[in-house]
Amino acid sequence: MPISMAIIGASGAVGSTLAAQVLRSQLLEPCDRLQLVGHGSAASEGKLLGTRIDLLDAFDDERVEIEVVPKIIDVDADIVVIAAGVGLSLKRTNRRDVAIANRSIFEKIADECASRVPDALFIVVSNPVELGVDIFASRLERRRVFGMGAQQDSLRFARAIAKDLGISRRQVRASVLGEHGQSMVPLWSAVEVLASSPDVHRALDQLKEECARTPLRERVAAIQPLIIELVRAGEVPEAYEIARHALPDARIFVEPFITARSMHSTPNATSNATLQCIVAALACDHRRVHGQVLLEGEVLDLHGTCGVPITLSRDGWHPEPLDWLEACEKEMLLNAAASIRDFTLDVLSQPQPPELELEEATI
Ligand SMILES: NC(=O)c1ccc[n+]([C@@H]2O[C@H](COP(=O)([O-])OP(=O)(O)OC[C@H]3O[C@@H](n4cnc5c(N)ncnc54)[C@H](O)[C@@H]3O)[C@@H](O)[C@H]2O)c1
Numbered sequence: 001m002p003i004s005m006a007i008i009g010a011s012g013a014v015g016s017t018l019a020a021q022v023l024r025s026q027l028l029e030p031c032d033r034l035q036l037v038g039h040g041s042a043a044s045e046g047k048l049l050g051t052r053i054d055l056l057d058a059f060d061d062e063r064v065e066i067e068v069v070p071k072i073i074d075v076d077a078d079i080v081v082i083a084a085g086v087g088l089s090l091k092r093t094n095r096r097d098v099a100i101a102n103r104s105i106f107e108k109i110a111d112e113c114a115s116r117v118p119d120a121l122f123i124v125v126s127n128p129v130e131l132g133v134d135i136f137a138s139r140l141e142r143r144r145v146f147g148m149g150a151q152q153d154s155l156r157f158a159r160a161i162a163k164d165l166g167i168s169r170r171q172v173r174a175s176v177l178g179e180h181g182q183s184m185v186p187l188w189s190a191v192e193v194l195a196s197s198p199d200v201h202r203a204l205d206q207l208k209e210e211c212a213r214t215p216l217r218e219r220v221a222a223i224q225p226l227i228i229e230l231v232r233a234g235e236v237p238e239a240y241e242i243a244r245h246a247l248p249d250a251r252i253f254v255e256p257f258i259t260a261r262s263m264h265s266t267p268n269a270t271s272n273a274t275l276q277c278i279v280a281a282l283a284c285d286h287r288r289v290h291g292q293v294l295l296e297g298e299v300l301d302l303h304g305t306c307g308v309p310i311t312l313s314r315d316g317w318h319p320e321p322l323d324w325l326e327a328c329e330k331e332m333l334l335n336a337a338a339s340i341r342d343f344t345l346d347v348l349s350q351p352q353p354p355e356l357e358l359e360e361a362t363i
Helices: 013-024 042-062 095-116 129-139 149-165 198-213 216-232 236-245 248-263 267-283 327-348
Strands: 004-008 033-037 065-069 079-082 121-124 145-147 176-178 184-186 289-296 303-313 316-319
Touching: 004 013, 013 033, 013 042, 013 267, 033 042, 042 065, 079 095, 079 267, 095 129, 095 327, 121 129, 121 267, 129 145, 129 289, 129 303, 129 327, 145 303, 145 316, 149 176, 149 184, 149 198, 149 248, 149 267, 149 289, 149 303, 176 327, 184 248, 184 327, 198 248, 216 236, 216 248, 236 248, 248 267, 267 289, 267 303, 289 316, 303 327
Parallel strands: 004 033, 004 079, 033 065, 079 121, 121 145
Antiparallel strands: 145 289, 176 184, 176 303, 289 303, 303 316
16 A cells, blocks of 8 residues: 655754655655645745755655645645644743644644544654644544654663663663653663673663662752753753763753754654654554553553553554553653643643744744
């Protein structure tokens, strides 16, 4: 069955990188289609037309059909990635301001997708991922909507552990659940190392013991304000140096912040995690990924949006059991779910902001 994929926000850092990674991966074949979707402005259409030719120049060997779709209402795909919206900036310095700005963008895109492609699979990349999932899942079949933030965080955690053990990330399986934000929950009990060397397993045990000595939140709080200060002052090497010395579970709270601030986005890592989710949905082979989904009691009796382990098919997500969580991990996950709920309710109760200023919404 041919694959038809749309990237909403394809002119952005993440959207354009994802398009390149999808084409580079050779996931798509000649009869498949990749839609680069703009948002109705002449500037976004112009940029996408240029992006299309650049992608063709790079990847046309596979003869995948690459289309520019100037308006969201004309999207036509089985898999829709939402990478449109604003991020942190000088004007929007916190997650709440980003959420308030992106809320109306999410609502508009979700309404148009609901009328146009209700049976697609929707992958939310834009932040806050949980707000996006909530809004899309309220307008579409919730099982067809998931956020990729938890997969991104899980890959980061696996890399941080692999780095400290001196092995490849391929040899580490790790899970980060909860929020794609300050309430994320890295699970030491789920870490699996596929290396056979006893030294590596001993080193992992030592790492876990070291982490257990001081609560994660305390370790993050001890370095985060300083890192924020250093990044604000433009002292990026110093900020990375502090992050490098943090233990893996705390490092993933601070390192992405430095990266996002120093290069405006995290396009390669985010696209890679999104691509892994797309590959999992197409393979439909029960491989475990992680995603923010709107739960109705399927896991730990949770109701609301939360990052959990899932499997994927083209028709949507299926929850994986979580009854093996340690008591403290379960408590952290329940707290994360409550914090997500409070944040989302707060944002949804705010008055709608005026239209985004032109210079932000043009491309
Ligand atoms: N989940 C993650 O791990 C992760 C990582 C990086 C970025 N993000 C989020 O993804 C989103 C995109 O990030 P980016 O770095 O590519 O940003 P970017 O500024 O480079 O691109 C933003 C995209 O959104 C589009 N856009 C802007 N206003 C719009 C509107 N009113 N309607 C529709 N589309 C609009 C732009 O045309 C552009 O294509 C942001 O919300 C960002 O916070 C998430």
